[in-house]
Amino acid sequence: MTVKKTCDFAVIGAGVFGAWTAHFLRQSGASVTLIDAYGPANGRASSSGETRIIRMGYGPDELYTRWSGRSLVLWREFFARIGVDLFRPTGVLWLSSETDPYTAGMFGVLTRAGVKHEKLTAADVRKRWPQMSFADVSCAMFEHESGVLLARRAVQELVRYAVSSGTDYLSATALLPQPRGKLREIQLANGDAISAGQFIFACGPWLPKIFPGIVGDRIFPTRQEVFFLGTPSGDDSFRSPKMPAWLHHTHPDRPYALPNIEERGFKIAFDRHGPEFDPDSSDRVVGQPSIERLRAYLKQHVPALQNAPVIETRVCQYENTWNGDFLIDRHPEAENVWLIGGGSGHGFKHGPAVGEYVSARLLRNAPAEPRFSLDSKQADRKRAIY
Numbered sequence: 001m002t003v004k005k006t007c008d009f010a011v012i013g014a015g016v017f018g019a020w021t022a023h024f025l026r027q028s029g030a031s032v033t034l035i036d037a038y039g040p041a042n043g044r045a046s047s048s049g050e051t052r053i054i055r056m057g058y059g060p061d062e063l064y065t066r067w068s069g070r071s072l073v074l075w076r077e078f079f080a081r082i083g084v085d086l087f088r089p090t091g092v093l094w095l096s097s098e099t100d101p102y103t104a105g106m107f108g109v110l111t112r113a114g115v116k117h118e119k120l121t122a123a124d125v126r127k128r129w130p131q132m133s134f135a136d137v138s139c140a141m142f143e144h145e146s147g148v149l150l151a152r153r154a155v156q157e158l159v160r161y162a163v164s165s166g167t168d169y170l171s172a173t174a175l176l177p178q179p180r181g182k183l184r185e186i187q188l189a190n191g192d193a194i195s196a197g198q199f200i201f202a203c204g205p206w207l208p209k210i211f212p213g214i215v216g217d218r219i220f221p222t223r224q225e226v227f228f229l230g231t232p233s234g235d236d237s238f239r240s241p242k243m244p245a246w247l248h249h250t251h252p253d254r255p256y257a258l259p260n261i262e263e264r265g266f267k268i269a270f271d272r273h274g275p276e277f278d279p280d281s282s283d284r285v286v287g288q289p290s291i292e293r294l295r296a297y298l299k300q301h302v303p304a305l306q307n308a309p310v311i312e313t314r315v316c317q318y319e320n321t322w323n324g325d326f327l328i329d330r331h332p333e334a335e336n337v338w339l340i341g342g343g344s345g346h347g348f349k350h351g352p353a354v355g356e357y358v359s360a361r362l363l364r365n366a367p368a369e370p371r372f373s374l375d376s377k378q379a380d381r382k383r384a385i386y
């Protein structure tokens with residue numbers, strides 16, 4: 001029998017953006033239905049990783065530094081409310097060079113934003129973190145109060161909390177809507193239908209498939225590989241506090257690493273964009289050439305782990321906009337349909353700020369940030385925000 005549900009807001013996608021959006025909308029007293037095809041922070045979703053870095057540094061970009069700071073406050077409030085702390089204050093280390101304009105801009109922004117940070121020389125880095133070796137690094141910046149979120153669990157806890165606060169959660173696939181004017185309802189693959197006042201599609205890397213004509217060439221998902229390495233027994237030099245999360249900013253492949261958290265091993269990945277990727281059907285197996293590239297990097301920069309066993313790999317996708325700015329805007333042909341996504345490899349930390357912003361736009365018609373508009377998204381690729 002077909003079931004038809006009615007609510008104020010239907011949020012499609014229970015990744016970090018959709019979950020926080022549903023949470024804030026529900027907190028306002030509105031009726032909210034949250035729908036996900038594969039489950040909150042499922043293995044195909046961009047939000048599914050074990051861990052995500054939360055950092056304040058965004059080069060000269062004040063907007064994302066401000067959002068990151070606001071989000072960390074909201075993450076911590078949420079963890080305090082549920083009595084489960086999923087933030088690990090490992091600190092975050094930027095490994096850079098004196099001549100890098102991104103890093104130079106970052107110091108000023110962090111100072112203005114009141115973010116506790118410390119400028120370090122190459123000698124400081126060598127002394128404090130002797131387990132790493134960076135000949136190309138001439139200066140560094142350490143964010144003392146930043147760290148790592150246990151990402152998948154955080155989203156799942158948030159959805160659990162949203163449900164306990166009255167959000168209706170459905171495990172179902174929303175079929176492609178063809179909105180014109182005002183969308184009355186969406187059909188689900190199981191035959192049910194949801195009618196709502198507003199529809200929020202927070203479908204991350206699926207947005208180009210759901211709205212091919214509008215988003216098809218404005219968000220491009222890329223394959224990103226992640227490696228976990230086994231550290232030697234009894235050796236604590238790859239866990240906090242001896243190792244922070246770090247970003248090797250001077251390296252062209254932009255490697256980043258996280259300390260061993262919850263015994264999963266030392267995590268390392270390359271932030272450069274990989275090949276095109278389909279979040280539904282692309283395979284998620286890492287090949288030997290990737291492992292060899294990783295070992296070559298480790299040999300130079302983390303020599304103690306150059307032969308460490310790869311104990312786990314993950315393949316995830318970034319959902320990139322042309323420059324890395326998020327997409328948060330109304331559908332151009334449907335007044336009550338919203339498109340939320342374009343996390344571009346750096347969105348997780350901002351989940352709370354995204355949810356707060358979207359709910360303020362929807363509930364109070366709060367002013368729009370032009371950088372998030374659909375119009376600002378181009379089809380060419382000039383990554384600037386990461």
Ligand SMILES: Cc1cc2nc3c(=O)[nH]c(=O)nc-3n(C[C@H](O)[C@H](O)[C@H](O)COP(=O)(O)OP(=O)(O)OC[C@H]3O[C@@H](n4cnc5c(N)ncnc54)[C@H](O)[C@@H]3O)c2cc1C
Nearest residue numbers: 013015016017037046047053174204316343346347348349
């Ligand atoms: C390897 C990797 C490392 C990263 N590292 C960091 C980091 O250190 N720090 C950081 O801040 N960010 C990081 N990011 C980026 C961050 O994880 C993403 O920007 C963020 O998770 C995007 O969340 P989202 O909610 O937009 O998308 P998703 O998490 O992908 O959620 C979209 C959801 O929509 C659902 N869906 C899709 N289509 C439908 C449909 N038709 N019907 C119903 N449901 C549907 C999907 O099942 C999915 O659950 C990283 C990303 C990757 C891949």
